[in-house]
Amino acid sequence: MQIYLPIAEVSVNAFLLLGLGGLVGVLSGMFGVGGGFLMTPLLFFIGIPPAVAVATEANQIVASSFSGVLAHLKRKTVDLKMGTVLLIGGLVGAALGVQIFAALREIGQVDLLVRLCYVVFLGIIGGLMFLESYRAIRRSKVQGAPAPRKKHTWVHALPLKMKFRTSGLYISVVPPVLVGVFVGILAAIMGVGGGFIMVPAMIYLLGMPTKVVVGTSLFQIIFVTGFTTLMHATTNYTVDMALAVLLLVGGVIGAQIGTRIGTRMKAEQLRILLSLMVLAVCFKLALDLLIMPSELYSLGAGAGH
């Protein structure tokens, strides 16, 4: 069934959109990532104009993250306090990121920068996560030994300490705020919720337990992407409600299923799967940059001079 999207001004298959939404929703619920880094390139691929894809994707992430957070709240796997601290940083970062984005657009090549950002960050995060979780799995298979005790690092020596009961942490608020700012900046530049950066940062930098990380990440993604949606709707008029509804119907159902799958899996397995997915997207984007494209030319909206 074809459907004409009023803002994107293209006609696409409604079932394809429902399916894409569902698939990304499952991943979102499982890993606590918004799925933007996966969905946005997919939307480009089926012919949605990039500006509309990025803006509408933000709106869809709000829905799937909200659905996911509700499921996590019931299991008490959301650290609201930590989420709020991260969110404060995230909003500051997003505001900064929008400014950086505007400045880069004036120089040109913002397209390339976004792609390089994707390749570099997906590559680093995916690679590190893969190695770490692979080692963890091998360790548990060989010895069945418990995970090593948390080490005290420089993170624990900072001032402004706060108790995060759900995460079982007593650490300074400085690292979470900084993580929030950093993720906010990248999220604004790359047009994603930032979950795929946030999740590893929480696990490896803040030392939060994996079970809590997913819900907490989703919690702060709701607000960051909600803010982004409003910004896009009021400045660029690029949020396509019809497209969003189709994607989110699939997405919210997928997120519920994903959350259930996620809670049944071991943390290491979850992490190794996420890292493989991140690496796959990274590989695909890197190939696009390295292989000669079949069409050297591309069309964009004319800005004139």
Next chain:
Amino acid sequence: MIRVLLLLLTLATPAFAEQVVAGLSRDEVAITANFDGSDILIYGAVKRETELPSSEELEVIITVSGPRQPVTVRKKDRRFGIWVNTEAAAVDLAPSFYAVATTAPLPDILSHTEDLRHHVSIPRAIRAVGVAEEVEEPVDFTKALIRIRGDKNLYQYLNSDVDLRDQTLFSTHIDLPANLVEGPYETRIFLTRGGEVVDRFDTVIDVNKVGLERWIYDLAHDRPLVYGLLSLFIAIAAGWLASAMFRVIRV
């Protein structure tokens, strides 16, 4: 129909040897939620006050053009091992959709000067005056534009697709694809003899969003804040609904 007749009356005042009398199967295209493209029949006849000139064959050219917009054409090149956009050319105005249907190959039935005057062929329908100053090979850029839009069925050269009978009755089908931009679609019919245009007929097909499509589009542009908040509300409501549904399904 009345509009067509009135237009004909005003055109009829100077005495031309041959005139177009034409009609469209529809002069409005409504873009609804399940819009899947549209097929338009353009037909007509040639009206003569003198007897049939025997010298040259009569030919018919029909063009349909969507709203003209500026377009930026970018070219990728290899820099430091990766493919990046290096050159960009701004095309002043290019139609979002353009179809040209003819009775015979266009170069045979329309002279170069007439093409320049009436902007009939696809390359002539694109206005790219500034391109020459910006890039080294401007022709490659306009060619790329035509190729990319042609692949999406947005630019169509329908060679010999106009059916002409007894040098009097003509008809053709224009297939409007699903990814249309709304606006007035200028439709022109040319009669040519020996490469010269002997008569021209102009009309407009209105392509508009209607119903829900119209409402969403207008709200997004007229009241963006309300639209943004509504989008968020829908997202939150859908997220909550799915969660509530799954709670009921497996308690």
